[in-house]
Amino acid sequence: MQITPSILNADFARLGEEVARIPGADWIHVDVMDNHFVPNLTFGPTMVEALARSTDVPLDAHLMIADADRNAPAYVEAGCGSVTFHVEATKAPVRLAREIRAAGARASMALKPATPIEPYEDLLPELDMLLIMTVEPGFGGQKFLDLCLPKIRRARAMMDKHGIETWLQVDGGVSLETIERCAEAGADVFVAGSAVYSADDPDAMISALRAKAADAVAP
Ligand SMILES: O=C(CO)[C@@H](O)[C@H](O)COP(=O)(O)O
Numbered sequence: 001m002q003i004t005p006s007i008l009n010a011d012f013a014r015l016g017e018e019v020a021r022i023p024g025a026d027w028i029h030v031d032v033m034d035n036h037f038v039p040n041l042t043f044g045p046t047m048v049e050a051l052a053r054s055t056d057v058p059l060d061a062h063l064m065i066a067d068a069d070r071n072a073p074a075y076v077e078a079g080c081g082s083v084t085f086h087v088e089a090t091k092a093p094v095r096l097a098r099e100i101r102a103a104g105a106r107a108s109m110a111l112k113p114a115t116p117i118e119p120y121e122d123l124l125p126e127l128d129m130l131l132i133m134t135v136e137p138g139f140g141g142q143k144f145l146d147l148c149l150p151k152i153r154r155a156r157a158m159m160d161k162h163g164i165e166t167w168l169q170v171d172g173g174v175s176l177e178t179i180e181r182c183a184e185a186g187a188d189v190f191v192a193g194s195a196v197y198s199a200d201d202p203d204a205m206i207s208a209l210r211a212k213a214a215d216a217v218a219p
Pocket residue numbers: 006008009029031062135136137138139140141142171172173174191192193194195
């Protein structure tokens with residue numbers, strides 16, 4: 001069970017300090033938004049590169065950008081250990097996943113809430129991680145969409161069927177109230193933004209989230 005806090009709800013004027021508050025994070029989730037694929041604008045590769053230099057925790061970039069085929073490789077070069085592109089934003093998901101892996105990062109593909117998993121089943125072995133969005137991408141602090149839980153279950157069943165160890169990440173509205181449902185459905189990597197950064201002790205919240213997820217699937 002891995003927790004990857006999103007810095008979308010952190011104080012952007014003090015990002016280095018904000019990241020230093022979460023040494024227990026497995027990854028730091030960096031939401032890259034371009035004001036085209038989503039109606040919000042955040043970081044580019046130069047800022048991500050500076051962030052990578054400021055921490056030993058690996059970066060998990062979530063690219064909510066329109067032209068993933070052209071722009072994703074820059075985030076591997078910027079030092080991200082994992083790069084997620086949206087299937088809705090690429091013309092060639094297999095080629096892009098292979099390119100990310102060849103450049104030395106973990107390759108991950110994201111699905112918006114209304115995008116089905118079934119057309120992509122055969123593509124799963126090309127991925128190190130699948131991200132199932134549990135809110136419409138664009139903003140932190142939204143309400144978790146329970147309607148995404150059956151898709152998480154179906155994705156986990158496909159991975160088991162193929163005998164692959166692709167991680168299954170959920171992102172959006174993940175909190176102490178919702179993380180158990182996600183874990184029970186088969187997720188094993190959890191993005192949490194507002195739950196972590198609105199806590200008095202963000203690092204303690206990471207431990208609490210991880211424990212809740214583990215408890216949900218304990219025999
Ligand atoms: O990708 C996104 C939003 O598009 C997420 O990473 C959110 O930023 C997570 O924030 P919370 O929903 O946990 O507040």
